[in-house]
Amino acid sequence: MTPDTATHQTSPVPYGTPDTPRIAVRGEAHLEVDPEIARITITVTARGKDRRETLADLTRRNTLALDLVKTHGDAVEHLETSALTITPELGRHGRGERVRTHHGLVHITAELNDFTALGELTTALADLDLTRVDGPWWTLRPNSPSHRTARQEAVREAVQRAREYAEALDTTLTALVELADTGTEDTHPRVPQSTRALSRAAYGAAPTEDEPAPLDLEPQRQHVRAQVDARFTMAPPRL
Known part of the structure; x- marks a missing residue:
């Protein structure tokens, strides 16, 4: 017997045999949870x-917006300035590069975990002059327990499905051969299909002396899915 032959005979068989039949199943889980x-x-x-x-003027307005966000304390988990631009606009007529006006923009991103505070903050920001608010984008944290729960439920479903197949053959499972994670998915994208934009200046609404009532924002439920592929061995059935 050559070494190659010995290696070939002792290597595990990648598929089932009559003495050790294998069963392959997929386990799936779907959770609908509140955003975090x-x-x-x-x-x-x-x-x-x-x-x-x-x-x-841009610095003053930016400071006003940031201070307003910071008044909500621990409800704000993350706050950052993502972009700042000052752009000159040239005149359309005349010779030479004559600047007609200057445009300034600051983009700020805020993440909140208190949705009551979110409604209050969104309304207050939208009431500021020359300030636009887009969102909200509802989502889960990357380490959300919902992802682990979905994965565990997918594994339990795979085991249950394999047992049902084995019971249909009047036999039982004997061992787990392989468990492959095909991914955990949050089916809601971070960017909404339709963005809610609020801006007093954009809509041309006249300023009011009374403070506007906070927006009642209904959180969008998040759908988390998990899938696993599992392979088991089972006792040989009597067919």
């Missing part, structure tokens, strides 16, 4: 003929 965080984006704008005055 909500994300909004805030766009603060300023416009003026003088570059420094435009920048100063």
